[in-house]
Amino acid sequence: MPRILSGAAILLAILLSACDRHTPLDASPEGIRAHGELVVLTRNAPTTYFIDRDDMPTGFEYDLATDFAHYLGVPARFVTLDSITDIQDALAAGKAHMAAAGLSRLESRAERFEFGPGYYEVEQQVICRRGGPLPRDLQALADVSLVVTAGSSYEARLQHLQQTEQPGLTWRSDDTSSTEQLLQQVWEEHIDCTVADSNIVAINRRYFPELVIMFPLNTPELLSWLAPKGAHELATAMDEWYQQANEAAFVTEIAARYFAHVEVFDYVDVARFVRRIQEQLPDYEPMFRAAAEQYDLDWSLLAAQAYQESHWDPAARSPTGVRGIMMLTLRTASEVGVTNRLDPEQSILGGARYLANLRERLPDSIEEPHRTWIALAAYNVGLGHVHDARALAQRLGRNPDSWLDLRTVLPLLSQPEYYRTLRFGYARGSEPVQYVRRIRNYEEILMQQLAMHFAAQ
Structure with a gap:
């Protein structure tokens, strides 16, 4: 059973731990085994990691990363941080061995991290609310109040579109709200629209049925785990684990457990x-x-x-x-x-x-x-x-x-x-x-x- 930490106490514990430990964690498979546990950064969200009704940890990323830890021969310890930026900064500083938080492969991330396997396909979707502004394309999107999570792949995509297709496109990047919180803010009519991955939308639209999918911002892309820059052996181990897990249909089974029953939506x-x-x-x-x-x-x-x-x-x-x-x-x-x-x-x-x-x-x-x-x-x-x-x-x-x-x-x-x-x-x-x-x-x-x-x- 993995050891679980969560909340603000986690961040404080990590920072204090980092102060006591002057060198980053060794992210090689041998270093992880010597450390005695795989330290995984993630988000507390229904598509990644959460505590179920029996007070037990669960979630898509939790199940996959736990299985990978077993593959390495160690238990997993999950550390939840509030923002994507915090997760990336903590991983870059060597405070964890990997990040499993529903992250896309971005060029900007490739400069700081090694990518693990691409394990789940998602699409970035513009989400608005029934009864509010309903932009049908990029040009119309420039006229609404658009807010996205800071440091996210959505922000990177909007920056690319602004530079290449729609110079008038504007948005606000929020460094305090998660994607799920922004979806709720759209539902509560505090903001007009946001952007979210399709799997996050599928789950949250059941809680906030007035949310409307307007159009995709990109072609489907793969989510990937992140390892510290230079941790090539760990990235290779991730790929090897994924090949075995995929051949055994483990990844498909876990994805089906969390997402298959939410695929059909009836407003x-x-x-x-x-x-x-x-x-x-x-x-x-x-x-x-x-x-x-x-x-x-x-x-x-x-x-x-x-x-x-x-x-x-x-x-x-x-x-x-x-x-x-x-x-x-x-x-x-x-x-x-x-x-x-x-x-x-x-x-x-x-x-x-x-x-x-x-x-x-x-x-x-x-x-x-x-x-x-x-x-x-x-x-x-x-x-x-x-x-x-x-x-x-x-x-x-x-x-x-x-x-x-x-x-x-x-x-x-x-x-x-x-x-x-x-x-x-x-x-x-x-x-x-x-x-x-x-x-x-x-x-x-x-x-x-x-x-x-x-x-x-």
């Missing part, structure tokens, strides 16, 4: 959900919390599932006869002790019991979070079809214990060449895939909205 749906969090959720939150505690579930997951099922309508009915806030069939309601499916408290308790039961009946080899995601799929399509999908996954050389593999196999259950060979036969296998994706989306939006609410109090 109307997200805006409606955010509104109902404020207007309807307070009526049912105590019920979700009580049921979740009783059956060892996350209440936010249960609430997100209920929204996917019924949009929190206790009188909801489907053409197939399922009813209530958790949309239980008569058979399932009977199995879990629900006598009135239209009673929201009964329905939520029954749905939680059913989901917990499905999770319990899955093979012990399935670990979290895949266990819960696969149980959700079974809630939607039935446990028999999930068992069929697992058998088919094994037959196709996929991992039957991984949701990331099962979600590629489940749609095959609607194809005769596959379902005719399986015990439970045909199923609309794409539906549970979308079902789980939407629940994960709703849960993340819900948690972010609640965090924003508490922060405002």
